[in-house]
Amino acid sequence: MLSEANVAAVWLTLKLATITTVILLIVGTPIAWWLARTHSKWKGVIGAVVALPLVLPPTVLGFYLLMILGPHGPIGQLTQFLGWGVLPFTFAGLVVASVFYSMPFVVQPLQQAFEAIGARPLEVAATLRASPWDAFFTVVLPLAKPGFITASILGFAHTVGEFGVVLMIGGNIPEKTRVVSVQIYDHVEALEYAEAHVLAGGMLLFSFLVLLALYSRKGTSTWK
Numbered sequence: 267m268l269s270e271a272n273v274a275a276v277w278l279t280l281k282l283a284t285i286t287t288v289i290l291l292i293v294g295t296p297i298a299w300w301l302a303r304t305h306s307k308w309k310g311v312i313g314a315v316v317a318l319p320l321v322l323p324p325t326v327l328g329f330y331l332l333m334i335l336g337p338h339g340p341i342g343q344l345t346q347f348l349g350w351g352v353l354p355f356t357f358a359g360l361v362v363a364s365v366f367y368s369m370p371f372v373v374q375p376l377q378q379a380f381e382a383i384g385a386r387p388l389e390v391a392a393t394l395r396a397s398p399w400d401a402f403f404t405v406v407l408p409l410a411k412p413g414f415i416t417a418s419i420l421g422f423a424h425t426v427g428e429f430g431v432v433l434m435i436g437g438n439i440p441e442k443t444r445v446v447s448v449q450i451y452d453h454v455e456a457l458e459y460a461e462a463h464v465l466a467g468g469m470l471l472f473s474f475l476v477l478l479a480l481y482s483r484k485g486t487s488t489w490k
Contacts, residue, residue, distance in 0.1 A: 355439065
């Protein structure tokens with residue numbers, strides 16, 4: 267059975283992953299669409315910035331986010347001016363950090379899905395006098411559905427598995443910023459291996475099911 271502290275960590279992790287995934291789908295869709303369609307010289311720069319968390323150590327990203335969001339950083343000064351306080355060591359700070367850290371896992375599958383559609387369906391929609399907005403919502407979104415499913419799964423799963431960034435930004439505050447990965451770390455530090463096994467085993471099973479779902483979709487040619 268899960269202890270009260272473990273249940274709180276699991277609930278907080280699921281809440282963080284859900285909110286982060288929704289935000290990333292809203293923010294990442296226009297970014298992915300622009301990257302898939304543009305011929306701008308800035309495409310490479312924006313694409314590299316989006317993909318940066320794939321190669322950057324989480325502690326490095328967490329450190330710079332801590333500086334930017336902290337009391338002396340530009341965003342931290344803005345949030346203080348607006349009366350919101352500072353974001354580090356709060357749940358809101360975890361959400362902001364998670365959005366940055368998980369962005370490539372949402373944007374890249376969406377970009378690939380948009381690129382796979384090609385220009386022909388949009389040209390046909392235009393000949394039928396569909397506006398760009400109509401064409402996007404009635405043609406692009408249905409055709410890109412597999413990409414949205416993949417992006418949602420990857421974004422959610424990657425956020426669930428975060429450790430370095432959430433520890434740097436959120437710290438280790440019970441029921442506020444202590445997610446599952448940090449809770450496992452605490453159990454190991456305290457030599458509470460039985461408690462760690464419960465959470466780590468759950469994470470292992472969750473990760474396997476995510477990969478199984480993705481590779482099963484790929485095997486049936488529904489994931490492009």
